[in-house]
Amino acid sequence: MSADISKAADAVKVAPVAPEVVHSDGGMDYLVTRQTRFVTVYLPLMVFTFVLLFPFYWMTITTFKANDSLYDYEKHSPFWVTNPTLANVKKLLFDTAYPDWLWNTMLVAVSSTFIALLCSVMAAYAIERLRFKGSKWVGLSIYGAYLVPPSILFIPLATMVFKLGLFDSRWALILTYPTFLIPFCTWLLMGYFRSIPYELEECALIDGATRLQILWKIVLPLAVPGLISAGIFAFTLSWNEFIYALTFVSSSEVKTVPVGVITELVDGDVYHWGSLMAGALFGSVPVAILYSFFVEYYVAGMTGAVKE
Amino acid sequence: MHAAVKEIEIPRATGLSLLARLNNNTMALGILFMLPAAIILLLFLTYPLGLGVWLGLTDTKIGRGGEFIGLENYRSLFNDSVFWLSVRTTIFYTAVASFFKFFLGLWLAVLLNQNIRFKSFMRAILLLPWIVPTTLSAIAFWWIYDSQFSIISWALVKMGLIDKYIDFLGDGWNARFSVIAANVWRGIPFVAISLLAGLQTISPSLYEAATIDGATPWQRFRFITYPLLTPIIAIVMTFSVLFTFTDFQLIYVITRGGPVNYTHLMATLSFQRAIPGGQLAEGAAIAFAMVPFLVGAILVSFFGLQRRKWQQGGKD
Numbered sequence: 001m002s003a004d005i006s007k008a009a010d011a012v013k014v015a016p017v018a019p020e021v022v023h024s025d026g027g028m029d030y031l032v033t034r035q036t037r038f039v040t041v042y043l044p045l046m047v048f049t050f051v052l053l054f055p056f057y058w059m060t061i062t063t064f065k066a067n068d069s070l071y072d073y074e075k076h077s078p079f080w081v082t083n084p085t086l087a088n089v090k091k092l093l094f095d096t097a098y099p100d101w102l103w104n105t106m107l108v109a110v111s112s113t114f115i116a117l118l119c120s121v122m123a124a125y126a127i128e129r130l131r132f133k134g135s136k137w138v139g140l141s142i143y144g145a146y147l148v149p150p151s152i153l154f155i156p157l158a159t160m161v162f163k164l165g166l167f168d169s170r171w172a173l174i175l176t177y178p179t180f181l182i183p184f185c186t187w188l189l190m191g192y193f194r195s196i197p198y199e200l201e202e203c204a205l206i207d208g209a210t211r212l213q214i215l216w217k218i219v220l221p222l223a224v225p226g227l228i229s230a231g232i233f234a235f236t237l238s239w240n241e242f243i244y245a246l247t248f249v250s251s252s253e254v255k256t257v258p259v260g261v262i263t264e265l266v267d268g269d270v271y272h273w274g275s276l277m278a279g280a281l282f283g284s285v286p287v288a289i290l291y292s293f294f295v296e297y298y299v300a301g302m303t304g305a306v307k308e
Numbered sequence: 309m310h311a312a313v314k315e316i317e318i319p320r321a322t323g324l325s326l327l328a329r330l331n332n333n334t335m336a337l338g339i340l341f342m343l344p345a346a347i348i349l350l351l352f353l354t355y356p357l358g359l360g361v362w363l364g365l366t367d368t369k370i371g372r373g374g375e376f377i378g379l380e381n382y383r384s385l386f387n388d389s390v391f392w393l394s395v396r397t398t399i400f401y402t403a404v405a406s407f408f409k410f411f412l413g414l415w416l417a418v419l420l421n422q423n424i425r426f427k428s429f430m431r432a433i434l435l436l437p438w439i440v441p442t443t444l445s446a447i448a449f450w451w452i453y454d455s456q457f458s459i460i461s462w463a464l465v466k467m468g469l470i471d472k473y474i475d476f477l478g479d480g481w482n483a484r485f486s487v488i489a490a491n492v493w494r495g496i497p498f499v500a501i502s503l504l505a506g507l508q509t510i511s512p513s514l515y516e517a518a519t520i521d522g523a524t525p526w527q528r529f530r531f532i533t534y535p536l537l538t539p540i541i542a543i544v545m546t547f548s549v550l551f552t553f554t555d556f557q558l559i560y561v562i563t564r565g566g567p568v569n570y571t572h573l574m575a576t577l578s579f580q581r582a583i584p585g586g587q588l589a590e591g592a593a594i595a596f597a598m599v600p601f602l603v604g605a606i607l608v609s610f611f612g613l614q615r616r617k618w619q620q621g622g623k624d
Contacts, residue, residue: 041422045430048416052437052493055448058459062451073462115348123345132338142345145353147606149554151575152595155582156356156363179353182345211337240441242557243575247583258443262561273451280444291439295432298439302498303505 059284062277063088070274088274089282092265097252098279101260104170105283108245108256109238111174116181116234117227123182124189125215129201139190146183150243153179158247172248173256177238184237185230188301192226193219229301232294239287257283363592370586381593391594394572398598401488401573402553408492409548410541413499418533420500421507431501438497446561449490453477453562480570483563487571490558495551499544506540507533542608549605554598574598 032040062070066085069076076082092098126132127139157176158167166172196219204214220227245259252264261279265272291298364381368374385391420431437445452459453476461473476486510533518528556575559565565572565580572580574594582591 041419041424044415045419045424048412048419048496049430049434052434052496055445055452055493056436056440058452059445059448071457073457078459078462119345119348122341122343126338126341130334130338130341132335135338138342142349145349147550147602148353148357149550149598149602151554151556151578152360152598152602153353153356155578155588155592155595156359157352158583159363159368159588160352160356160359175348176352178348182349186345211341236439240443242441242443242560243579246560247579258441258557261447262443271451273454273457276447277451280447283444284440287439287441288436291435292432295428295435299431299435299501299505303502 056284059277059281062273063281065274067274088272088278091272092275092278092282096264096275096279097255097260098257098282100253101255101257102282102286104254105239105256105258106286108170108173108177109235112177112181112238113231113234115174116178116185117231119178119182120185120189120230121215121220121227124186124193125219127186128190128193129198129219130211142183142186146180146187150180150241154243154247157244161248167248168250168254170254173241173245176244176248177241180241181234181237185234188230188233189223189226192223196222225297225300228294229297232290232298233301235290236287236298360592361596363589364596366589368589368592370583370588374589381590382597385590385593385597390569390572391577393569394574394577394594395597397484397571398553398573399601401484401491401555402549405488405491405495405552406545406549408488409495409499409552410545412492413496414503414541416496416500417503417507418529420504431504435497435501437494438501442494442557443561445494446490446558449486449493449558450477450562453486477563478567480567483567483571487558487562490562491552491555494558495548499548502544503537503540506537510536542611546605546608549608550602553601553605 061079061081064081064084064086066083066087069082123138123142127135127142161167161172161176166175200218200222201214204218209217240258241256242258245256246263249255249259252260255263257279261276261283265276265279363374365376365378366374367377367380416434420427420434424430451457455473455475455478458473458476460476461470464470465473475482477483514532515528518532523531554575555573556579559571559573559576560579563571565576569577574597578591578594580591581587581594585591
């Protein structure tokens, strides 16, 4: 009995303390000790971070290793660059067509992103706001188009590209990349357009604005975050594209970075790991930089597309 | 006065310019706005989809148009042990990789949903594997899996866990698990960040109520997090399964289907037969054979969406 009372008293004593701790906005985290938290949260997070980032670290240090230290783990610690060299980078930039590939990738990614955004903005506006007859079905079929993987399209597309005389030209890529960009961007932008109040448009309609004016002067300025998300996403998707570029292009001067690195830097049985890693690193850096500026938009685009 | 107003109004009403009439006709305007997207998608997506089916029914080779031969390609594939090996490998690859991506991705999402420091920074850098071109990170894996200079083997030998280097890509099963590991590595961030977005919508008060009622952390996960997360899990996993099943890049870069076809997925086999092999029709048939599996995955997504409606208070 007395034990019960003291327990109750404890409870009463504890109660007023709790809210103060809650203010540190950790929810009910104050119930967990620091040690448990280290083992259950920080330790696994550290392992995840290490595993997810290690390949990049490995890529980077291999780029700057000289050949003798690259293959000798006994004399030189493999985890650090003992005598950094730019030989691999120099070889990549001056002895291969790498600068051309970078330029091609940039050109193709920018053009196809631009085409895709233009088409998607108009399509998304039509589906979401003009609500013409059957717009719901068009929206669903756009979603369906998003689910068609390039791996089942590349063979028929290759025969088409050949017949159209586009084989081995940048146009083959610029025109085919929008097939996977438009469905994604349209779907993403539809979500953004939906969040813009319809009243704004009605006002403009009453004031005599045309639909194109409404789209250009009212909807688009309000959908800028969505446009950035879609643009960044489309750019990264086209930068990363591989199977179309591998199939539709064969001469060195029109190759993109992923294809060029795989098909031309790998020659015979001797792999030049240093310059291969340099090629991988310099192909990854542009997207990584772009991404670092727009992380929030990127995450919003990714989660938005999944949630819608 | 009235008459004057009428006189001004009538010409306006009947004399609408073509542009103004178009502006009020949502049907015509809708078609006009859809036109650019529709042309590209119909020409480069719908048409090739049909063309692919047709190609699979012909005997087309590179540089030579084919003739209709019915189901001959499928019949020969049916008796092709390499094709069946690739089907089994694809299913195994998809199942194992998706399982680990889901499990580890969910774990990472739950960890990131805790009240930790540098949360947005962590989220940003953990997404890197997903945004960097797959082919390029695959090259890094190729180097990590090198038979002589693998850093993993080296580290394990130094730690005294193994005594000779692992032949990652030379042995069939080792190669399969190596490419699966690379695929999981690349897919975890996508699953984790998408699920994190779902986790952030769950009200903390539910957890507080459960904690006060004496629920253990596992019970809180099982009875609050998991049910509220199922709709988003369904969609994320459908995408993940879809992209894993049709994966091409990782395999092409790391193993090219070897050793002895052990890691050939349906997509890589289809490329192998169609482009370097020149058998376009056979490649198209293999690619089309993936469709039934993909439709299955999409149906799962559809039912996932249905449940979502029900959870939002709509009808089933």
